Amino acid sequence: MLIFISLVTLSLNSKQRINQEATESVSDYDVQVVGFKQLKPLLHMDNDTIYVVNFWATWCAPCIREVPYFEQLREEYKGEKLKIIMVSLDFSEDLDSRVIPFMRKHNMQNEVILLDDPQSNLWIPLVDEKWTGAIPATLIYGNGFREFHAKEFTFSELDEIIESLISN
Secondary structure (H helix, E strand, C coil): CHHHHHHHHHHHHHHHHHHHHHHHHHHHCCCEEECHHHHHHHHCCCCCCEEEEEEECCCCHHHHHHHHHHHHHHHHCCCCCEEEEEEECCCHHHHHHHHHHHHHHCCCCCEEEEECCCCHHHHHHHHCCCCCCCCCEEEEEECCEEEEECCCCCHHHHHHHHHHHHCC
16 A cells, blocks of 8 residues: 555656646747737848748758757857747647757757748748748848748858848
8 A cells, every 4th residue: 555655656746747847848938829920020120130030840850950050140140130030830739849849959049939820822922922831941131131042051051141241
């Protein structure tokens, strides 16, 4: 009887610890879940900042490979008028189980927004009329510059674009 009670207590304590860890993991990262209507203004900001908006997902191997480059870009241009927004196209129900653990594992410091909008055939051409919806994809704009890239970036490619925009 004592062994059974101890096992039950141990099991309950483990569940509390797991639930506490899950709660802590969610609170570590503030990820907004939005529809395209809420995201759209972020694709057309008109100020003196350069915006890099990357569309990615945790299930996309090329996306995963380039995530560190966007983090490196953030560090390289800290203090400059550069804003990097990582738009996750994961399912919203995977936010706590996949997206946030991925962010923690890769120490993501850039802003992450989860786009939860099933009307992709409507919003994809609003991001860029030539975009097929394939990811990774990145929109870079600001100060009269606007380019959309449906490809995987290297750090040097990103750095070259941003350096030329920041120095103007």
